[in-house]
Amino acid sequence: MLRGAKVGLRARFDEDIPVLRTELYDDVVNSSRSEAGPWKPMTPGTRDPRLVVDEKQERSVSFSVVELEGGTLIGSATLWGIDTHNRNAHIGLGLFPAARGKGYGTDVVAVLCHYGFTVRGLRRLQIETLADNAAMLRSAERNGFVREGVLRSSAWVMGEFLDEVLLGLLAQDWEPAPAR
Secondary structure: OEEOOOEEEEOOOOOHHHHHHHHHHOOHHHHHHHOOOOOOOOOOOOOOOOOOOOOOOOOEEEEEEEEOOOOOEEEEEEEEEEEOOOOEEEEEEEEOHHHOOOOHHHHHHHHHHHHHHHHOOOOEEEEEEEOOOHHHHHHHHHOOOEEEEEEEEEEEEOOEEEEEEEEEEEHHHOOOOOOO
16 A cells, blocks of 8 residues: 555455445536546446456556545545656546545645656656646645646536646656655
C-alpha cells in the first residue's frame, strides 16, 4: 500500500466494487461530472470497466482509497493514460460524499504524484477537471500543479457544455512530502 498523511492507496478488492459503484457511480449527477461519457446504469455483478481492474492493462493503474486510521474505503484513484515513451500520465480520483472536505483529495494527489514520479519514473503528470470543481483545483495546486489552460466548452455534462481546466506538474518542479 502507498501511504500519505491521511490516506492509503491499495489494490482494488472485489468487495470494494459494489461500494464504489453505489457511492460514486449510482449518483447520476456526480457520475456525469466525473466521467468522459454519458451516465448509464450498471447491473450489479457486471464487470464495470471503471471499477474492475484489468491486471494486463499497462496504461492504467487503479487504486482503492482508504483512510489510514481504520482502513475505511473512501474512494478511488487512478493513474491513467500512462505513456511510457513520453513518460507522462493523467491523474483521476473520486471520493465518497462523506469523505469530501477533509483534505483527503490533496493527500490522494500527493500519493499519486509519488507513485508517478518515484515509482514509475514519469516526467509529467496532468489533471483535467471541470472549471467549477474547486476542490480538485485546490488539491492539484496544493501539490504544485500549474494551470496550463482552459478547454472551453469541452465537457458535455447534464445538458450543457462546461469548461475544463488543464493542470500539469513536471517531476523537476515536484516537491515531495516529507518522509513519514
